[in-house]
Amino acid sequence: MSVLETLLMAAVLSAVPLMLAATGEAIGQRSGLLNLGVEGVMLAGGLAAFVAVDLSSSFVVGLGAGACAGASIGLGFGVLATRFAASQIVLGLGLALGGAGLTGFLFRERYGLTQPLLAQGMERPFDGAADIPVVGLMLFGQKWFVYIAVCLVVLAGYLVRRSRAGLVLRAAGDSPFAVEAAGIDVSTVRILAAMSGQALAGLGGAALAIVEVGFFAPGLTVGIGFIAIALAMIGRQDPWLIAILALVFGLLRGAGTAIQLTDLRIQTELLDVMPYAGMLLLVVALGRRVRLPATLGLAYHRESRGA
Amino acid sequence: MWIGTTIRLAMLLGLLLPATWWSAAAGSAQESVDSVAIVIPASRSNQGWDQQGADSLEAVGExxxxxxxxxxxAGYEDITPILLDLAADGVDLIICHASGYQTVCPEFxxxxxxPMVVTENPxxxxxxxxxxxxxQAHQVAYLAGVLAALETRTGTxxxxxxxxxxxxNYMTAGFVQGVHDTDPEVEVLYNVIGxxxxxxxxxARRVTETVxxxxxxxxxxxxxxASFGMIQAIREHNADAGADEQVRFIDVIGDKSDSDAADLLLTSVLFDYTGAWNQFIDDLEAGSFGTVYTMDLENEGVxxxxxxxxxxxxxxxxxxxARQALLVGDIDVPEIADADELAAFLESLEEGAE
Known part of the structure; x- marks a missing residue:
């Protein structure tokens, strides 16, 4: 396994939690909900998944637990943001801070001062076909959930872009009165979007904990949730574009590691900035402004036309 | 008029007495130390710097x-609110257990x-x-480097x-010097996660997979x-690798020999703060607080x-x-704290090897 092959493989694996969380956030944003608490949701999903795998020794159960944790938080967030018109900014920040604190507390309660690690890694179903030079490992050497995650994002992209449900979702964010006029309850649409979106964010946290690193630790996400929010915005809430950007982000991070293995002497601080600078360049190169849903972050009041 | 003079005198005394008491107290003995606090930047379950510092203090306290x-x-930002809270609780000594606190704590x-203890700010x-x-664990890291150079099968x-x-940085320089002195042909890859x-x-996991x-x-x-990311990368590699391709890990600070990482742990540069914490408490009680304590090979702090x-x-x-040679001063290990100096040092060794 060469350095280049390893970097390409790792870039795809590390893109999975990010693209799931960003896609989940994008679904919420499309409906008009801005959740700044993705970091907390990912941590909750990660902890739930780790404990579930620890108890059941099943990755499927773990991933399901992560998604359920995310969906439950999404339900709470959606209800508070719509039925009670609570400030989405306050709710989101509360989720980010509360999620970090609560998961740290629960982890300590359960595991004390130890740091358990998962004994077994996830299987790689297409490992036999990974001998193709350079891209073989990246395409066929991945753990099975990577393929599921890609399918989920492709499906989410299709639903958002092409389906009637996606049309309603987008309308709930851009023109909620049109949705209401069509006889559909905007709040219900947004709550369902929050649930499904945060289920994906929870699944992203689960993927990080049990698929990518193989353990949970307080603060494990180290800012991935916040990067996911930015990615959802610069990816114009399009899951397919988000997936590509997440992969580019992973590749740029890997490039920093590769550079350090060469004779080039570049300061670490500069290498740290590289993925972010690269993303900004990409956004500029794409040549189109970031467009946000018209009512993003605003509560919907049926009585007033001002969203 | 005499009333005014009396009030002025009383005010002057009111100002002078606490100042006199304070200047006497600053260098005097504290009868007994009843409570000590430690502020750590991260979780105390990280089995590294934070946990080792906290666990050692609890052992001393017991x-x-x-x-x-x-x-x-406590993070790496301004910890003044935490310090105020601890001071209000009346703790006798606060240990600021992070190099990031080396300015805020002395000021406070x-x-x-x-009384406060800081690190890396003599x-x-x-x-x-x-x-x-x-x-200064550079000497013990040197020994780890000797061991690594003798144990590597791939020469990297x-x-x-x-x-x-x-x-x-101290440990990196010591380790690399140890490798180089033992076998200059062994290649050392140096990678910073962030x-x-x-x-x-x-x-950490991705970087380790790459090296x-x-x-x-x-x-x-x-x-x-982040060490656990490295450990998981090695565990996953080892699960698929043959007996001759197993990768081993050298850890620092905490003792992971009882953890899930034990099967791949070659050794560790252990930090034991017990001697330092005891010394500071003794100093405070004896009125000699205000010193620099160096944890090193000789006092087995490392x-x-x-x-x-x-x-x-x-x-x-x-x-x-090599350990004996270090103790008697026959081996000189570079003490490099600065990242730029470290980069120059690594480069000079590389050029020397070529």
Whole structure:
């Protein structure tokens, strides 16, 4: 396994939690909900998944637990943001801070001062076909959930872009009165979007904990949730574009590691900035402004036309 | 008129008396230390810098029968509110257990008159108020380097760090020098996960996978929480690799020999703060607080963990030989705290090897 092959493989694996969380956030944003608490949701999903795998020794159960944790938080967030018109900014920040604190507390309660690690890694179903030079490992050497995650994002992209449900979702964010006029309850649409979106964010946290690193630790996400929010915005809430950007982000991070293995002497601080600078360049190169849903972050009041 | 004079005198006394008391108290003995607090930047379950500092203090507290308060996850920002809270609780001594606190804590000690311990800032030492501890583990890291050079099968070892603070830099320089002195042909890969990536396990894992792909079969990892990302990368590699392709890990600070990482742990540069914490409490009680305590090979504040994986006697004899040479001063290990100096040092060794 060469350095280049390893970097390409790792870039795809590390893109999975990010693209799931960003896609989940994008679904919420499309409906008009801005959740700044993705970091907390990912941590909750990660902890739930780790404990579930620890108890059941099943990755499927773990991933399901992560998604359920995310969906439950999404339900709470959606209800508070719509039925009670609570400030989405306050709710989101509360989720980010509360999620970090609560998961740290629960982890300590359960595991004390130890740091358990998962004994077994996830299987790689297409490992036999990974001998193709350079891209073989990246395409066929991945753990099975990577393929599921890609399918989920492709499906989410299709639903958002092409389906009637996606049309309603987008309308709930851009023109909620049109949705209401069509006889559909905007709040219900947004709550369902929050649930499904945060289920994906929870699944992203689960993927990080049990698929990518193989353990949970307080603060494990180290800012991935916040990067996911930015990615959802610069990816114009399009899951397919988000997936590509997440992969580019992973590749740029890997490039920093590769550079350090060469004779080039570049300061670490500069290498740290590289993925972010690269993303900004990409956004500029794409040549189109970031467009946000018209009512993003605003509560919907049926009585007033001002969203 | 005499009333006015009396009031002025009383006010003057009111100002002078506390000042006189304070100047006397600053260098005097504290009858007994009843409570000590430690502020750590990250979680105390990271089995690294934070946990080792807190656990050592709790052990000291238990042995001496004093109250210990651990404030964890304090972060790397301004910790003044935490310090104010601890001072209000009346703790006798506060240990600021992070190089990031080396400015805020001495300032707070001067302002509030609470004795404090800082790290990596000997210039901040003030009699009766501020003490400092230095963890110069370069000599023990040198021994780890000797062991790594003797144990590598691929001829390539790696250093993976979660940042470039002085503590990590000292050990990197020592380790690389140890490798170089033992076998100049052994290649050392040096990789930084991030600027302050102490808990960045996902990236630690990716970086470790990369250095393994580049041929390293021994990874000297300095990461705190990020170390577990390195360990998982090695575990996953080892699960698929043959007996001759197993990668081994050299850890720092905490003892992971009882953890899930035990099967791949070659050794560890262990930090034991017990001696330092006891010394500071003794100093405070004796009225000699305000010193620099250096944890080193000689006082065993830093030592090498017995190899957890079978290593032959001849190899261990060479490591012991190097240890004795270090103790008598026959081997000089560079003390490099600065990241730029470290880069220049690594480059000079590389050029020398070529």
């Amino acid at each position: 042995a001496r029968g004093i109250d210990i308060e651990v404030v964890e996850n 000690a001067q302002r509030e008159g609470v 210039d901040a030492v003030v009699e009766g108020l501020v003490s400092d501890y230095e963890t 070892v790696a250093v993976v760090v979660s940042g470039e603070p002085p503590t990590w 600027e302050a990536a102490y808990d960045d396990a996902p990236n 393994i792909a580049a041929g390293a079969d021994i990874v000297f990892g300095m990461g705190d929480g 030592r090498l963990l017995e190899p957890q994986i079978e290593v032959d006697d001849a190899t261990m004899a060479k490591v012991e030989e």
